[in-house]
Amino acid sequence: MSDNYLTVIPTDPSWQPDRDAADHAAAVLSGLLPDDDARRGLDVRWHDTVEVVSCGGNLKTISCPHCGTESDGWWGEAVQERYDEGFSTLLVTVPCCGAETSLNDLVHDWPMGFASFRIEVLYPNRGWLTEEELASVATALGHPLRQILAHF
Secondary structure, X not given: OOOEEEEXXXXXXXXXXXXXXXXXXXXXXXXXXOOHHHHHOEEEEEEEEXXXXXXXXXXXXXXXXXXXXXXXXHHHHHHHHHHHOOOOOOEEEOOOOOOEEEHHHOEEEOOOEEEEEEEEEEOOOXXXXXXXXXXXXXXXXXXXXXXEEEEO
């Protein structure tokens, strides 16, 4: 059996809201879900460290935000190194053009990211949030958000 998730994360991987803001944002997101089954799958999570928020099997490519070159596998090694270091930094020098960037700023052709806070919905029974919907959840949270649709 496969699982589908709709996840929203702050654009700043280390940013975390207070409980009231998180509850408010979760309530707004809940109101955007189509039915009670989807609402039962909603979960708010704080993490002690930054974590990878994957899109699972939806990921197609990862590219450099500076020159557009697709990763030839170095990305996975860089994530493993940062994981081993407790994600104390996401900075990386990309081998394609030598630019320094954040792993969070790489171009993921199916969005994913890094976060220490997330609101996720298992089996959301819907696709992407519209820009207006995502903005309403971000306003409730008090921080810009990125959304991820994951399939595992």
